[in-house]
Amino acid sequence: MPPNNTQELGTIGFKSRIPGFGVKEKSSRVWLNGRKQIDGAENVFWRVHDGLYDLTGFIKNHPGGSQWLELTQGTDITEAFEAHHLSEKPEKLLEKFYIKDAITERVSPYTFKRDGFYRTLKKRVGIILKDTPKIPITISKFYADSLLILTFLTSLLACNFGNYFLVGLSGFFLATVIISAHNYFHQADNFRMFYFQLGFQSVKEWRVSHALSHHLFPNTIIDMEMYIFEPLATYFPKNKSFLKRYLPWLVSPLIWCLVFHGSFFLRLREFFKYNKKEFNISYLIPFSLPIFLVTFSNQPVITCFYFWTCIILSGSFIFAIIGINAAHHAPDIFHDGDAARNEKDFGIAQLDAVMDREEILGSHLWTLTTFGQHALHHLFPTIDHGLLKFIYPVFEETMNEFGVGLRLSNSFKLMKGQFRQIAKVEPNLIPPGFDLIKNK
Structure with missing residues (x-):
C-alpha cells in the first residue's frame, strides 16, 4: 500500500496519486496509464511545463530513439x-510543436527556475x-564490452570445470555488465543497452520504472522503485508491524538472489496477459548465455x-x-512522509534523496559498474558515466x-542504513538541510 502518514499525498507536494499504482499493481503499464489520467496532457499530447x-x-x-516518445505520449x-x-536547442525545437496551454496545474511540485540551482x-x-575530451566515452564502451566477454568466458570455465568459485566470478561479471548497461539505456538507443537484458530484465520496462519514474521522482509516492519489494520491504516512514520492520533483515539475501528470476516471471505474466503482440527478438537475449554453454561446453545440456x-x-x-544499497535508503535521506523543504527546485530535490559513496568518487570503472557518482547521474542521466568526474x-x-x-557515506553504512530505513516508523520532522560536503 502507498504511504498513509498524516498527509495522504505525502509531503513533497504532489497534487494527485497515480490511479491504481502501488495499490493493485506495480507495473510500468499501470504507472503510465495512471499518469495519463492525472497529468493534464489530454491523453494525446506531451506536456512540458504548462504547454501541450x-x-x-x-x-x-x-x-x-522513438521509444521515449512512444512511452510518454499523453503524459507530463x-x-x-x-x-x-x-542545450537550449531542444527547447527551441519544441516551440514548433506547440498546440496550446494546459488547463490544469502540474501534478509535480518540482520547479525549473532560470536562476535556480538546477538550471x-x-x-x-x-x-x-x-x-x-570524449575518450572516456570510448573507455566506458571498452569496459562494458570486456565485462560481457568475461561473463561468457568465466561461465564456460565454470561449467567445464564444475568450479563454484568461477560460478561466483561469472556472476560478478554478469552483475557488473548489467549495471554498466544502465549507463546506456538512459541514452539514445544503442546496442549496449541490451546487455541489461542478460538478467531477464527489460530495457523498455526499466526506462519507465527507473529512468522515468525513479530517476525523476526519487523516494516519492510516484517512484516505482519505492514499491518494488512491498509488502516485504517498506521504505516509507509509516506504521509497520514488527515483522515488516525486521523480517527483511533475515530474508533479504534470499530475495536478492531471486531478483533476476522474479523479473523473468513478471515479464512472462505481463507478456501473456497484456503484450503478446509486442514480442521482439530482444526477449531472447537472456538465453544467449545458456545457448553459448550448450554449444561450446563439454558438459551435458x-x-x-x-x-x-x-x-x-x-x-x-x-x-x-x-x-538496493547504492544511494537512496537510510534514515538521513528524504523519503516522502518526512518533512520536506519549501524549496522545490528539481536539482535540490534530487540531492535530498541521495547519499553518495566516497570510495566510488573519481573511479571510472567503479562508477560505471556500481551505480556510482549517483547524485550527478540523477541530475544528468544521459551523460556517460566516464564524463561525470569532469x-x-x-x-x-x-x-x-x-x-x-x-x-x-560508504557502501557498508548505506547497507546498514537501508535496513534501518525499513524499520523506521517515525518520519523526520526537520526538513532536509545539507551541510556542505562532508562525510557521514
Missing part, C-alpha cells in the same frame, strides 16, 4: 525533458562538456543449464546488493553558491 505539444510527427526523428514529460537535454548548474555543465542457473542466482545477488568541480562550485551540499 504534439510530437507525433517527430517520434521517428527523435535523436534519442517536464522532468524528463529538462534532465535529458543539456544554473545545467547551463554550466553544458559549457564544460563542449570542451571535455542439463549440466549447462544447472551452472547457468547458479550464475544467474549469484549475479542477481550481487546486482541487488549493489543496486563536471564535479562545477557541481561543487554551484552547490556552494546555492548553499546546498552533497552528503557522502
Whole structure:
C-alpha cells in the first residue's frame, strides 16, 4: 500500500496519486496509464511545463530513439525533458510543436527556475562538456564490452570445470555488465543497452520504472522503485508491524538472489496477459548465455543449464546488493512522509534523496559498474558515466553558491542504513538541510 502518514499525498507536494499504482499493481503499464489520467496532457499530447505539444510527427526523428516518445505520449514529460537535454536547442525545437496551454496545474511540485540551482548548474555543465575530451566515452564502451566477454568466458570455465568459485566470478561479471548497461539505456538507443537484458530484465520496462519514474521522482509516492519489494520491504516512514520492520533483515539475501528470476516471471505474466503482440527478438537475449554453454561446453545440456542457473542466482545477488544499497535508503535521506523543504527546485530535490559513496568518487570503472557518482547521474542521466568526474568541480562550485551540499557515506553504512530505513516508523520532522560536503 502507498504511504498513509498524516498527509495522504505525502509531503513533497504532489497534487494527485497515480490511479491504481502501488495499490493493485506495480507495473510500468499501470504507472503510465495512471499518469495519463492525472497529468493534464489530454491523453494525446506531451506536456512540458504548462504547454501541450504534439510530437507525433517527430517520434521517428527523435535523436534519442522513438521509444521515449512512444512511452510518454499523453503524459507530463517536464522532468524528463529538462534532465535529458543539456542545450537550449531542444527547447527551441519544441516551440514548433506547440498546440496550446494546459488547463490544469502540474501534478509535480518540482520547479525549473532560470536562476535556480538546477538550471544554473545545467547551463554550466553544458559549457564544460563542449570542451571535455570524449575518450572516456570510448573507455566506458571498452569496459562494458570486456565485462560481457568475461561473463561468457568465466561461465564456460565454470561449467567445464564444475568450479563454484568461477560460478561466483561469472556472476560478478554478469552483475557488473548489467549495471554498466544502465549507463546506456538512459541514452539514445544503442546496442549496449541490451546487455541489461542478460538478467531477464527489460530495457523498455526499466526506462519507465527507473529512468522515468525513479530517476525523476526519487523516494516519492510516484517512484516505482519505492514499491518494488512491498509488502516485504517498506521504505516509507509509516506504521509497520514488527515483522515488516525486521523480517527483511533475515530474508533479504534470499530475495536478492531471486531478483533476476522474479523479473523473468513478471515479464512472462505481463507478456501473456497484456503484450503478446509486442514480442521482439530482444526477449531472447537472456538465453544467449545458456545457448553459448550448450554449444561450446563439454558438459551435458542439463549440466549447462544447472551452472547457468547458479550464475544467474549469484549475479542477481550481487546486482541487488549493489543496486538496493547504492544511494537512496537510510534514515538521513528524504523519503516522502518526512518533512520536506519549501524549496522545490528539481536539482535540490534530487540531492535530498541521495547519499553518495566516497570510495566510488573519481573511479571510472567503479562508477560505471556500481551505480556510482549517483547524485550527478540523477541530475544528468544521459551523460556517460566516464564524463561525470569532469563536471564535479562545477557541481561543487554551484552547490556552494546555492548553499546546498552533497552528503557522502560508504557502501557498508548505506547497507546498514537501508535496513534501518525499513524499520523506521517515525518520519523526520526537520526538513532536509545539507551541510556542505562532508562525510557521514
